[in-house]
Amino acid sequence: MSVKRTFLVRLPEFVSNRSPVFIYAFQAFLVTCGLVSGWLLRFDFSMPYRRVLLTSGLLLIVLRLIVLRFFKLDHGWWHFASVSDVLTILKAVGVGSAVFFVINRYALGATGFPRSIYFLEAVLTASFLAGMRLASRVLAESVRRNSPRSKRVIVVGAGFAAQMVLRELARPESGYVAVGCVDDDTSKLRIRIHGIPVLGAVHDLRNLVSLILAEEILIAIPSATGKQMKRITEECQKTKLPFKTVPTLRDIIRGEASVNQFREVRLEDLLGREPVQMDLEAVSRHVKGSVIAVTGAAGSIGSELCRQILAHNPARLVCIDQNETGMFYLQRELGQRCGEIETVCCVGDIGDPDRMKRCLSDHKVEYVFHTAAYKHVPLMEENVAEVIRNNVFGLYGLIDIAEEAGCRGFVLISSDKAVNPTSVMGTSKRIGELMLASRPANGMRCVSVRFGNVLGSSGSVVPVFQEQLRRGGPLLITHPEIRRFFMTTQEAVSLVLQAFTIGHHGDILVLEMGTSMNILDMARTLIRLSGKSEESIPIQITGLREGEKLNEELFYPHEKVSPTSCDKIKRTDGPLKDWPGLCRQLAELRATLYVDGASPIRAKIKEMVPEYSWQSSIPVGSTVGQSGLVVPTSEYPRPHEETQKEIPASGLHRTVGHG
Numbered sequence: 311m312s313v314k315r316t317f318l319v320r321l322p323e324f325v326s327n328r329s330p331v332f333i334y335a336f337q338a339f340l341v342t343c344g345l346v347s348g349w350l351l352r353f354d355f356s357m358p359y360r361r362v363l364l365t366s367g368l369l370l371i372v373l374r375l376i377v378l379r380f381f382k383l384d385h386g387w388w389h390f391a392s393v394s395d396v397l398t399i400l401k402a403v404g405v406g407s408a409v410f411f412v413i414n415r416y417a418l419g420a421t422g423f424p425r426s427i428y429f430l431e432a433v434l435t436a437s438f439l440a441g442m443r444l445a446s447r448v449l450a451e452s453v454r455r456n457s458p459r460s461k462r463v464i465v466v467g468a469g470f471a472a473q474m475v476l477r478e479l480a481r482p483e484s485g486y487v488a489v490g491c492v493d494d495d496t497s498k499l500r501i502r503i504h505g506i507p508v509l510g511a512v513h514d515l516r517n518l519v520s521l522i523l524a525e526e527i528l529i530a531i532p533s534a535t536g537k538q539m540k541r542i543t544e545e546c547q548k549t550k551l552p553f554k555t556v557p558t559l560r561d562i563i564r565g566e567a568s569v570n571q572f573r574e575v576r577l578e579d580l581l582g583r584e585p586v587q588m589d590l591e592a593v594s595r596h597v598k599g600s601v602i603a604v605t606g607a608a609g610s611i612g613s614e615l616c617r618q619i620l621a622h623n624p625a626r627l628v629c630i631d632q633n634e635t636g637m638f639y640l641q642r643e644l645g646q647r648c649g650e651i652e653t654v655c656c657v658g659d660i661g662d663p664d665r666m667k668r669c670l671s672d673h674k675v676e677y678v679f680h681t682a683a684y685k686h687v688p689l690m691e692e693n694v695a696e697v698i699r700n701n702v703f704g705l706y707g708l709i710d711i712a713e714e715a716g717c718r719g720f721v722l723i724s725s726d727k728a729v730n731p732t733s734v735m736g737t738s739k740r741i742g743e744l745m746l747a748s749r750p751a752n753g754m755r756c757v758s759v760r761f762g763n764v765l766g767s768s769g770s771v772v773p774v775f776q777e778q779l780r781r782g783g784p785l786l787i788t789h790p791e792i793r794r795f796f797m798t799t800q801e802a803v804s805l806v807l808q809a810f811t812i813g814h815h816g817d818i819l820v821l822e823m824g825t826s827m828n829i830l831d832m833a834r835t836l837i838r839l840s841g842k843s844e845e846s847i848p849i850q851i852t853g854l855r856e857g858e859k860l861n862e863e864l865f866y867p868h869e870k871v872s873p874t875s876c877d878k879i880k881r882t883d884g885p886l887k888d889w890p891g892l893c894r895q896l897a898e899l900r901a902t903l904y905v906d907g908a909s910p911i912r913a914k915i916k917e918m919v920p921e922y923s924w925q926s927s928i929p930v931g932s933t934v935g936q937s938g939l940v941v942p943t944s945e946y947p948r949p950h951e952e953t954q955k956e957i958p959a960s961g962l963h964r965t966v967g968h969g
């Protein structure tokens with residue numbers, strides 16, 4: 311590299327690292343250049359009136375430096391210069407020239423100073439000051455573009471977020487250099503955003519990355535729906551390059567992330583990006599100034615409920631859970647969020663009536679969100695009495711205590727496993743729904759909210775797969791055709807809060823879960839998102855576990871489904887139980903807890919929920935593989951064929967477990 315080029319290339323770095331004295335001296339030099347060049351132009355490249363030039367020139371330099379400082383143009387970060395800096399320079403030079411003219415001509419009486427020089431010098435000095443900064447920025451960018459340390463990235467999207475991303479990438483410390491954008495909007499083709507060209511559409515990615523030698527892809531579409539993200543990531547995967555995304559619009563709006571916090575694409579991005587239309591005002595009206603208790607507060611759904619409730623300014627939030635360590639972390643987190651709002655953390659068992667009375671009465675709780683429960687289906691098949699004790703009798707006791715404590719509302723978090731249950735856990739949830747639906751109100755509005763799986767909740771399929779991936783596989787799946795409904799925790803909890811505002815006493819409200827997902831497809835997608843191939847991470851089919859269904863359902867066939875004011879929440883109308891009869895059955899069920907073995911309990915819950923069916927083990931059909939078999943993933947349909955198969959949320963026929 312020539313000495314001249316080395317100097318130019320190092321100039322931006324050199325300037326930005328200098329002391330203020332250097333910056334003043336350099337700007338004084340540029341002003342001098344402006345003045346001398348103006349003089350030379352005016353006098354045909356000769357230098358007459360040198361005495362005037364010297365005395366007025368000194369005044370001009372001092373005035374210009376003062377004005378540049380006043381306009382905050384005395385820093386050395388020239389390689390960040392933008393159009394707004396150029397405008398500031400123009401203003402500073404204009405003001406400086408006006409002041410110089412008045413002082414030089416009228417205060418000092420320097421009438422020999424040629425009038426045209428006032429104008430010429432101003433134009434030339436402004437050009438030098440702005441030109442040096444812009445040249446510095448262009449050089450800095452070209453150096454980074456050619457630097458082996460900066461990764462060459464192609465940006466997906468050419469909208470508002472992409473503009474912000476490209477501005478962030480232009481910073482020298484970003485470690486990236488943008489080499490192009492792609493966008494499906496053909497009107498944007500070949501335009502430039504911050505100097506970066508839009509080169510084609512998303513489906514052109516594979517060809518473009520090799521042409522422009524891109525090393526990474528950044529997806530800059532925070533408003534992309536799950537479906538759009540899925541397509542974009544499929545195109546990204548074809549390039550075999552690593553790719554990242556900006557956070558979702560929701561996270562950006564909530565202030566939980568900023569657009570420049572690039573991260574790996576997660577499964578939630580492909581499933582749960584559709585924005586939920588929330589009536590936030592209605593939620594705030596109910597929550598603001600109220601005292602709210604959340605049971606199971608340390609759990610996945612309970613803790614998110616606490617976060618979202620706090621955002622609506624309750625008078626007090628009472629968190630209840632028996633998990634001491636979970637409560638420790640929750641208290642720490644909520645401490646940072648709650649501000650002035652009083653947050654009480656009660657460690658205790660919902661089955662302990664004295665403790666619950668104190669938690670609800672002492673803190674004057676008005677509304678209870680009940681999420682505390684045992685939820686792991688196969689595990690609880692081995693702990694039948696415990697799940698009934700916790701999920702049924704814990705709830706039974708708690709509703710009475712809440713009513714005695716003067717609560718005005720009680721919300722039960724139910725599950726799709728309550729519909730035509732094949733497990734004791736699911737049946738316990740159904741009994742809970744029946745209790746709330748048939749119980750007289752007595753001034754307390756009781757509402758159940760039923761929904762399917764929550765992505766990423768503790769012990770759910772995604773964290774389990776991620777753990778298996780970290781260990782190098784295999785990913786264990788119980789059945790290749792098993793499907794589940796999924797929602798993100800934030801989405802489910804937002805809808806629970808919305809359901810709480812619209813629910814009438816006895817309602818069982820069901821959250822719209824969209825299309826159910828094939829778990830095998832999810833496993834394959836996770837493998838690909840982790841950058842591994844389906845050949846290197848096997849998928850093992852282990853056979854359905856006890857109590858597990860192939861397909862979950864959201865509604866009973868006999869339930870009449872009607873819309874509510876929120877399109878994602880449906881109201882069900884099923885036959886009610888008579889409350890005294892149900893209480894009698896509950897007393898009989900309680901008696902079975904003290905008898906040895908699970909059979910009396912199963913028999914009693916079958917009587918209470920006739921739809922409950924149970925089989926001790928469910929063989930895997932011969933057409934889909936054997937238990938424990940390591941199945942090459944290629945033997946099953948490709949993800950795009952499978953995931954597009956829609957299973958309606960209602961009217962499904964059960965495939966397994968009819969008793």
Ligand SMILES: NC(=O)c1ccc[n+]([C@@H]2O[C@H](COP(=O)([O-])OP(=O)(O)OC[C@H]3O[C@@H](n4cnc5c(N)ncnc54)[C@H](O)[C@@H]3O)[C@@H](O)[C@H]2O)c1
Nearest residue numbers: 606608609610611631632633659660682683725763764767
């Ligand atoms: N996670 C899902 O996918 C999902 C989907 C639909 C419905 N649900 C329902 O939502 C509820 C919460 O689910 P989650 O995923 O947050 O579960 P989780 O296991 O993360 O949280 C449950 C919390 O309840 C607490 N708890 C359990 N028994 C208790 C007791 N006797 N006293 C005090 N605290 C007790 C636990 O310590 C735990 O912190 C469950 O009722 C579950 O059936 C969950």
